[in-house]
Amino acid sequence: MLNLNLIREKSDYVIERLKIKNFDASELVAGILKLDETRRRIQGETNSKEAEMNALSKSIGILFKEGKQDEANEAREKTSRIKDDIKELNLKLDEVSAKLQNSLVLLPNIPCELVPAGTSEKDNKLIRSGGKIPELGAAAQPHWELAEKYRLIDFELGNKITGAGFPVYRGKGAKLQRALINFFLEENQKAGYEEILPPLVVNEDSGFGTGQLPDKEGMMYHVSSDNLYLIPTAEVPVTNLYRDIILDESEFPIMNTAYTPCFRREAGSYGKDVRGLNRLHQFDKVEIVQIQHPDKSYETLDEMVKHVESLLIKLELPYRIIALCGGDISFASALTYDFEVFSAAQKRWLEVSSVSNFESFQANRMKLRYKSQENKGTILAHTLNGSSLALPRIVAALLENNQTGDGITIPEAIRQYTGFSRID
RNA sequence: GGAGAGGUGGCCGAGCGGUCUAAGGCGCACGCCUGGAAAGCGUGUAUACUACGUGGAGUGGUAUCGAGGGUUCGAAUCCCUCUCUCUCCGCCA
Numbered sequence: 001m002l003n004l005n006l007i008r009e010k011s012d013y014v015i016e017r018l019k020i021k022n023f024d025a026s027e028l029v030a031g032i033l034k035l036d037e038t039r040r041r042i043q044g045e046t047n048s049k050e051a052e053m054n055a056l057s058k059s060i061g062i063l064f065k066e067g068k069q070d071e072a073n074e075a076r077e078k079t080s081r082i083k084d085d086i087k088e089l090n091l092k093l094d095e096v097s098a099k100l101q102n103s104l105v106l107l108p109n110i111p112c113e114l115v116p117a118g119t120s121e122k123d124n125k126l127i128r129s130g131g132k133i134p135e136l137g138a139a140a141q142p143h144w145e146l147a148e149k150y151r152l153i154d155f156e157l158g159n160k161i162t163g164a165g166f167p168v169y170r171g172k173g174a175k176l177q178r179a180l181i182n183f184f185l186e187e188n189q190k191a192g193y194e195e196i197l198p199p200l201v202v203n204e205d206s207g208f209g210t211g212q213l214p215d216k217e218g219m220m221y222h223v224s225s226d227n228l229y230l231i232p233t234a235e236v237p238v239t240n241l242y243r244d245i246i247l248d249e250s251e252f253p254i255m256n257t258a259y260t261p262c263f264r265r266e267a268g269s270y271g272k273d274v275r276g277l278n279r280l281h282q283f284d285k286v287e288i289v290q291i292q293h294p295d296k297s298y299e300t301l302d303e304m305v306k307h308v309e310s311l312l313i314k315l316e317l318p319y320r321i322i323a324l325c326g327g328d329i330s331f332a333s334a335l336t337y338d339f340e341v342f343s344a345a346q347k348r349w350l351e352v353s354s355v356s357n358f359e360s361f362q363a364n365r366m367k368l369r370y371k372s373q374e375n376k377g378t379i380l381a382h383t384l385n386g387s388s389l390a391l392p393r394i395v396a397a398l399l400e401n402n403q404t405g406d407g408i409t410i411p412e413a414i415r416q417y418t419g420f421s422r423i424d
Numbered sequence: 425g426g427a428g429a430g431g432u433g434g435c436c437g438a439g440c441g442g443u444c445u446a447a448g449g450c451g452c453a454c455g456c457c458u459g460g461a462a463a464g465c466g467u468g469u470a471u472a473c474u475a476c477g478u479g480g481a482g483u484g485g486u487a488u489c490g491a492g493g494g495u496u497c498g499a500a501u502c503c504c505u506c507u508c509u510c511u512c513c514g515c516c517a
Contacts, residue, residue, distance in 0.1 A: 043474065047486040054486090057498040061442040064497095072497085079497045246434095246471085367471095375480075378471080 001364045002107050003380065007032055017110045020117055020326035028106060035100040042096060046089040053082050105214070108331045109361040112298070115335055118325030124338070125325065130309070131318035133342050134401050140345040143396040144276030146403060147173065150423050155276070165266075165274075165281030172423050176398075176410075177284060179417035180391055181259050184286035184311065188388055191307050193257035193288055198237035200260055201228040206240040209366040211332040221263050230263035234287035235385045242291055243366040246378055252370070253300060254291035257388070259284065277392035278350065284391040290384045291368065294360065297382035298335075301357045305337050308353050308388050314413040317397050318342040320349065334359045341393065345400035350393040355386030 007014055011029050018025040056079055063072035116125045147153035152173025158166040169177050185195060207213035207229050212220055221230040231237055238258050247254075262285050277283075288307070292300045305321065312319040324336040339353035360380035363369070369378035402409045407424030415421050 040474070043486080047474070050487085051485055053497085058442075060497050065442080076497045083497085369471095 001104050001361060002110065003360065003364055004032075004036065004104065007104075007107075008036060014107075014110060018108060020111045020115055021108050021329065022119055022327050023108055025107060028103060032100065032103050032107075035096055035103060039093065039096045039100055042089060042093045046086065046093055049082055049086045049089060053079065053086060056082070109334050109358065111326055111329060111333075112335045112357070112359075114323065115329060116323055116325040119327035121325075121328050123325040124328055125323040127321040127323055127337065129318070129320035130313060131316065131342075133318045134344050136344050136400075136403070137405075139405065140400070140403060142276065142345045143343070143399040146399045146408065147276070150408065152176070152399075152423065153277070163281070165279070167277070167280065172418075172420065175418055175420075176395060176423075177391060179414050179419075180389075180394060181284060181286060182417045183414045184388055185257060185259055187311055187314075188257035188286065188288055188307075191255075193255040196234075196238050196241070196256045196258040198231075198234060198241070198258055198260065200231055200237075200263075202231055202236050202240065203228055206236055206243070209240045209243045210236045210362055211365065212236065215331070219265055221265060231260060232264050233262050233285065233387075234258040234260040235289060238287065238289045239291075239362060239383055239385065240366065242368045242381075242383075245368055247291070247368075247370040247381060249293065249370050249372050252291065252293045252381075253296070254289075256289045257286060258289075259286045261285075262390075277396040278346075280392055286388050286391075288386050288388045292382050292384060293370070294379070294382050297357050297359065297384060301335065301337075301355065301384055304355050304384060304386050308339055308355060308386055311388060312339065312341065312352075314411075315394065315398065316411045316413075317394070317401065318344075319352075330356070332356075332358050332361050334361065339387075339389075341397040343393070343397045343400050345403070346396075350397060352389050352393045352397075353387040356384065358383045358385075 002014065007029060011033060015025045015029055056075060060072050060075050060079075063069075063075065116123060118124065141149070144153075144155065147155075150173075151171055152169065154168045154170060157168045158164075161168065189195060201223060204213060204227065207217070207220065212229070212232060217229075220232050222228075223230065237260075238256050241256070242254065261282055263282050264280075266279060266281065288304060290300050290304065309319070309321065319339055319341050322338045322340065324330075324333075324338055329336050333356040336354055336356040338351050339355070340349040341352050342348070343350050359382050362383045363380040368381050368383065370381050371378055398411065399408055402411070407422050410418055410421050410423065
């Protein structure tokens with residue numbers, strides 16, 4: 001949610017910048033400005049009526065105390081009209097405020113200057129790439145065949161237990177998952193992130209805080225009997241740890257990492273793009289989250305990108321880093337870098353991480369603020385997050401890229417976590 | 425699942441219809457005191473919206489005592505609904 005002050009003071013700038021996201025905000029902004037003005041006017045009227053009422057009530061109390069019954073009763077008669085007015089004004093105020101809020105929530109975050117213009121993923125900008133794409137023979141198999149051949153993942157069994165998109169990992173396949181999770185968590189910890197093990201279901205307020213609600217409720221599984229949502233990413237519970245909090249400036253940066261399963265409904269997707277591990281309803285992911293001072297958030301974003309990159313280098317996977325263009329960047333993000341690894345048998349780039357700076361967009365929804373030394377009052381903090389990393393596609397690339405025909409070689413970096421160096 | 429108790433400022437805790445403009449304490453900040461510190465003394469110490477104002481000063485209004493509704497001229501205080509926490513019992517990894 002954008003700050004109302006910004007819209008008020010720089011409405012042209014807001015409209016102009018949102019064009020980068022291919023979003024025509026002119027009507028919405030005009031509506032917001034009008035609602036804002038109306039709200040302020042009504043609130044002013046309400047407040048002065050309430051002030052009048054408060055003064056009158058107080059004087060009635062004093063009159064009663066002094067035993068001036070008649071005067072008190074006289075004053076009492078005057079109140080009913082004011083009371084009605086207040087009631088009416090408050091109804092209007094609630095209505096206008098709700099409309100204003102509903103409109104504000106529809107505005108996407110303003111992209112920062114580094115976001116390339118564009119309408120779709122073909123306009124994304126390659127930042128850099130690394131690693132070597134392996135030369136596999138014609139006999140190279142995609143990961144879903146390898147997973148079956150070496151009895152690592154059973155997709156059919158998952159269908160029976162739950163449904164499509166819920167694979168069953170077993171044996172070395174299961175252990176590889178656990179090893180990767182440990183590897184990522186340990187690396188994150190070394191980089192200064194505190195580990196969090198959060199709840200996997202969240203309430204509505206949390207869903208709203210990070211922007212999944214009210215708009216994208218279709219992405220989350222809903223536990224209707226308790227009105228809770230299964231988390232689509234650890235970003236939700238971890239960022240919401242700081243909902244409704246006023247930090248001290250000295251607490252920056254807050255660095256958290258969390259492993260969680262992630263649940264995504266992703267309704268309507270099918271076809272070969274979603275085969276195997278490419279897209280799942282339940283998957284494992286290690287996330288990193290930072291809360292940072294507004295002046296330092298872009299510096300922090302770069303650090304996070306370097307950190308995620310270092311993981312891919314250690315896993316010896318061919319990767320590329322991409323700056324998402326205006327048409328591809330998410331609603332809430334101001335700048336996003338995607339990480340993709342090359343899955344050599346499918347011959348496809350697979351997204352394995354998305355690192356974003358949300359600036360104050362989430363903070364405004366969550367009321368995450370800090371007190372600064374020099375300024376009076378509170379200022380919205382900046383939030384950032386990224387995957388480090390999402391497991392399934394990493395596993396897909398690891399299996400495909402490291403296949404030898406009679407087995408799969410485990411990269412050096414995670415052997416201490418797997419306890420084996422080869423799958424065969 | 426059953427029974428009971430309770431949600432008050434950063435924290436503890438009083439208040440149970442009208443100077444609540446929320447006591448008192450702790451913590452914190454600043455000042456005095458001191459060679460320095462502690463103690464002591466003094467001052468200050470929420471958030472949001474809003475009006476006026478300024479050199480980034482400040483002053484005023486309104487709202488907020490878990491949330492929402494109600495009663496009343498007036499609600500932290502009375503009533504209703506919801507919610508969360510705690511204790512005991514039951515069940516349970």
